[in-house]
Each structure stands twice: as C-alpha cells, then as structure tokens.
Amino acid sequence: MLEHTPITHTGRDVDRHASRLARLRDVLTAAGADGVVLAPGTDLRYLAGYDALAQERPTLLLVPAAGPVTLVAPRLERARAAVEVRLPSFTLLTYGEHDDALAAAAAALDLPDGAEVAVGDRTWSAFTLGLQAALPGRRWRTAAGLLAPLRQVKDADELAALARVAGAIDDVHRRVPDLLRAGRTEREVAADLAALIREGHDSVSFVIVASGPNAASPHHEPGERPLAHGDAVVVDIGGLLDGYGSDMTRTYAVGTPPDGFVAAYDALQAAQAAAVAAVQPGVTAGAIDAVARDALTAAGLGDAFVHRTGHGIGLDTHEEPWILAGSDVPLTPGMAFSVEPGFYLEGRYGARIEDIVVVTDDGVRPLNRVTHDLVVVP
Ligand code: ZN
Ligand code: ZN
Ligand code: ZN
DSSP states (O other): OOEEEEEEOOSHHHHHHHHHHHHHHHHHHHHTOOEEEEOSSHHHHHHHOOOOOOSSSOOEEEEESSSOOEEEEEGGGHHHHHHHOOOSEEEEEEEOTTSOHHHHHHHHHOOOTTOEEEEOTTSOHHHHHHHHHHSTTOEEEESHHHHHHHHTBOOHHHHHHHHHHHHHHHHHHHHHHHHOOTTOBHHHHHHHHHHHHHHHSSEEEEEEEEEGGGGGSTTOOOOSOBOOTTEEEEEEEEEEETTEEOOEEEEEEESSOOTTHHHHHHHHHHHHHHHHHTOOTTOBHHHHHHHHHHHHHHTTOGGGOOSOSEEEOSSSSSEEEEEOTTOOOBOOTTBEEEEOOEEEETTTEEEEOBEEEEEOSSSEEESOOSOOSOEEEO
C-alpha cells in the first residue's frame, strides 16, 4: 500500500540542508535539468542529511527543479526516514512489500514528456533502468556534474569536521614509529593501525602498509611480508568521523634505507611542500599538479610519479576537485583536497607524502601537522 505523509522539520541543520537544496535547484535550472533523483549515498547525505540503507528496496529522493520534494522509501524505513531526512518540508511516500516502488517513484516525479531527469551517478542500474522504463520519452543525464560544484566547496561546519578528523589521523601517525619493527608483518601492523584509527574515528576507511618493494604499488594490500631492515614503509590510512574522511600518508624507514632512497625522498618532500605552497584561490588544480610533477621530473622521478597529485575529500574520501594534470578547475576558498605526490620504482621501493589542505581566502591551510621528514625507526 502506498502512503503519502507530509513532513516538516525546523532547526539549524534543517536550515543548512534547505540552503543546499535551494542552491541545487539554481544549478538544475541553469543546466536545463527538470529534476534530480538521488539514491542512498553521499549525495543524499549531503542534500538531505539522510544516511539511507542501500538495498534491493529502493530509497529515492526526488527533487524537481520546481515543486515539492518526495522521498520514496520502503514502509519498514518510514520511522527512520521521517526523522532523519533533514529537509524543511517533503512528502514521505512509503511502499509495501508488494508495491511497484519504481512505478510509484515515476508517478511522484511527475515530469512531462521531454523533461530532462538527472540521476545520481551511484544509483544502482536496476533502479535507473526501471525508472527509464516507467518514464519513456524523458531525457536522462548523470547528476554528478550538478552536485559536485556544491559539494567541493565546504562550509564552516564541514571544514571544522575535516579539521577534527585530520587531527585524529595525525594522532595515529604519531604512534606509527612504535608499530614498525623488523620481523612484524604488514598485516600485523595494519591490524594495530586499524585499532588506533578506531580510537579517534567512528570507522576505518582503509589501511595501506606497503613495505620494501611492495611500496612501489601505490594501493598495496597489506600482506604476510615481514618488515626488514632497510625497508621504506608507506603508511596511508584513513577513517570517518561525523561523516567526514581523513586520508594521510607518511613514509617511514626501518633501519638504514637503500642507496638512492634518501635523495629521492628529499626531492619528494620538496615537491610536496612546493605544491602545497602554490595553493591559493584562482590557481588551477592542474597548476598544483604541475608544481609537484615538475619538481619530481627535475629530480629524475617524473616517470615514477604514476598518479594524480590529489583528490578532494569530504563525505567521500575521493571526490572533486581532482588535482590532475591539465585540469582548469580554479581553486576556490573552502575547497579541501589531498596533496600526495609519490614515486614508485618497481622491484625496489616507493614513497608518498600526503596531507589534506584547505584553500583559504588568501592561501592555504594544511590540516595535517605531523612532520614530513623521513622518520627512521631502529
Ligand atoms: Zn589513493
Ligand atoms: Zn591516502
Ligand atoms: Zn588520498
């Protein structure tokens, strides 16, 4: 059975989501889109504050460019959705186990033939294809380019959350030297790190411990390799606190690092510092990538720097803006992103230094404070 319940909320968090909704509607109108459909995920959390369950029963937020907002949700999620969707007013449309949820959503979306509908880009294809079948004659596009311009510029509350979670991961990195000893396996170190991350975060997002030649693989999965004297060890860790992510890399050495490593590390440290120092409003994301890349290229490490310089961070650990060669996205106060150049020499070693930084009105504010110097443990 379909049930339509009008819901209203007030409060500071509701005001914040109301202003995000108003800005999204401006973006929709400017882009010529008539409505947007969002499934569970960070776009929905950003817009409505609702951390919905992604499951086979669709939960869909329907936002027409003009007109009332509807949340379509399964009957069994009704109590949660009524409280947790932090919008000033919306219709909660719940469906039962035998209803056609996508047909109900299509009817509630109520957009005419020829209308353009944007769909959040992490919506399950089963839902998108079902909506398309129920709404023939409409035009479809991804909502990614509509939400990203909003999400990539953080407000004061979001920046405070990012600073808190950055402080929490700093605290973990300060304790990493105690965990690294010759003979301990990557997996043992990773388990200790996960426990430390949980102390200051709500959850662990990822733990990379890459030792010796494994450090030449940027996203190495910690394995059974024991740390050995002479290893460089890349430790890249992150978690979530109040919904916002941390992501921070330092490279450590167990005993004396191999020939050539220290000189390469010094070049990396200088490249990372130069890229951070270049951050200011109006500079392009591509220019920041170029600063890091040119410095490493001058040190003979250009080919060993195999990834982009950084990524935005917020509700998602990887989100726009991309600090990517050639990007002409201008940096704007409130953007938060990683600056994480590295070098990776297969069969030998690798290193990366990663901080989260925020673009301020006149420059840059790094959120991570732990030393960039190579920390050598005995
Ligand atoms: Zn990464
Ligand atoms: Zn990272
Ligand atoms: Zn990162």
